[in-house]
Amino acid sequence: MLSKSKILKTRRLLLQLxxxxxxxMQQLWQDAPVFDWEQIAASLKFYRGPNSTLNGPEYQ
Incomplete structure (x- = not known):
């Protein structure tokens, strides 16, 4: 059984982590590039397979 001090130390380390x-994560989100996925996907002809959701009239 873990001692109370080890449990507290583990909790403190987990909180710091x-x-x-x-x-x-906040830094990664701020640094992440912003893509216009609809424009990119619509321009990729090879991406339009038979089961693709990009086969609608709005992408023709």
Missing amino acids: QIALSGK
């Missing part, structure tokens, strides 16, 4: 990951 969560804070660090949260900050990193």
